[in-house]
Ligand SMILES: Nc1ccn([C@@H]2O[C@H](COP(=O)(O)OP(=O)(O)OP(=O)(O)O)[C@@H](O)[C@H]2O)c(=O)n1
């Protein structure tokens with residue numbers, strides 16, 4: 001099937017403030033990165049994962065992730081870059097060079113460690129059905145304002161047309177490669193693809209796929225586990 005998942009995991013986790021790279025922070029004893037990779041493999045759609053690891057922790061990441069791979073698959077680990085987009089680009093280059101017959105590429109934040117495997121399946125299946133770019137999204141629950149640089153409200157966008165964007169984001173391999181070779185900048189990979197004029201379609205995300213960014217998010221993640229849904 002040729003599905004490879006890139007996992008940017010090289011962030012420092014400064015907003016979490018745990019004193020170690022966020023991907024290695026344990027929740028109930030299991031690092032976020034390990035949970036994220038397990039979810040990808042449990043989807044049944046992914047055999048190869050390429051992790052962009054914190055440069056200081058590449059060997060440790062190799063040790064903890066190697067046993068996670070299913071038969072016939074592998075977890076590849078390399079040093080990530082200065083920005084998330086650099087980490088994704090490095091992982092993509094590695095995947096295209098080292099993993100045979102890559103047709104679909106997922107990009108999945110290690111920080112979205114509790115993403116249900118069903119979301120992974122839905123994204124992969126939509127790409128395999130012919131969509132070049134697919135992202136999981138949620139509706140916006142709050143009223144949203146645009147403000148000017150002084151914080152004065154400019155207007156109130158129609159929130160029925162707004163979505164919160166999660167990962168994994170799925171792409172056909174050629175589309176993602178073109179996006180990362182474009183020299184453009186965006187805060188997510190779909191943002192690069194959009195700017196190439198390629199249509200990006202949405203599937204339903206899940207609240208458990210939240211990005212663990214702050215200590216509050218970590219507390220929510222721990223509560224999810226206690227509640228048995230994480
Ligand atoms: N140079 C970077 C920066 C981020 N990431 C990854 O991109 C994902 C989303 O980034 P974010 O949640 O913002 O993580 P951090 O950059 O670690 O957060 P902070 O800004 O608080 O340091 C994370 O899995 C993170 O590890 C990465 O691979 N390489």
Ligand SMILES: C[C@](O)(CO)[C@H](O)COP(=O)(O)O
Nearest residue numbers: 084109165166167187188211
């Ligand atoms: C890719 C992403 O998780 C989609 O919501 C998000 O854009 C990552 O942003 P960050 O600022 O690099 O955490």
